[in-house]
Each structure stands twice: as structure tokens, then as C-alpha cells.
Amino acid sequence: MAARIAGPAIAQTSSHPYRRLLWHPAAWGRLDDWRRNQADLPGRAEAIRRPVEIGLKAKV
Template sequence: MKSARKTGTKKSRGRPATGVGTQIGARWSPEVLEAIDDWRRNQTDLPGRPEAIRRLVELGLKAKK
């Protein structure tokens, strides 16, 4: 009689990985979030908040040079 268990790799639980890099969590004041949202609404492709923050950081780092 065969065993009821399957052999092989076990399926991992949870959400699959979505990207590469270091995740950084931060708390934002309502005023800063409002400014970010205002900026992103003026963009042609309306990025989400995380993408808007990434773009703003890149712009800030380029302006520093």
C-alpha cells in the first residue's frame, strides 16, 4: 500500500516575494503625506504612494549633486 504523504518539496506558506532590496518602514505626518499626495496627483501616470516616495527621494539625491 502507498503512503498517504507525497514526497518532494514542501510548498512554502505566505505571500510570494515581490521584489529585491531592503524594506524600510517609516511614519509620516499628515502634512507630509498630503504634500506627497499633491505631488503625485500632478504626475501624468499617477504613481502610488510608495513609487512617488521613491521618485521624490531620487530627485532629492540628484539635486544634491
């Protein structure tokens, strides 16, 4: 039997042709809390992108 390579959990929904990331409900809650504190209330995708971009710009 071939070894399975671990990766992010994904799900394919019947109503959406794309794949989405599965997170623990508490993680979604924290993300949504952060979104609500933003002046422009970004969507979930944008709310994930913003911190990633900040992290990528950080100098280590």
C-alpha cells in the first residue's frame, strides 16, 4: 500500500464546484471575530489573505 502524503483537509461540496479548506469551528469563529473588528468587514477569503500578506512582508 502506498503511503499517503499528509496535506490540508479539503472537502468538495455538491453545491460548489471548488474545494474549500476545512477548519475547526473555533478557528472560523476567531477569523469571523477578527473580520467584524475591521472597518470594511472583509469576506472570509480576504480575511485570510490579509494576515498572510502581512506575515510574508515581515522581516525575520
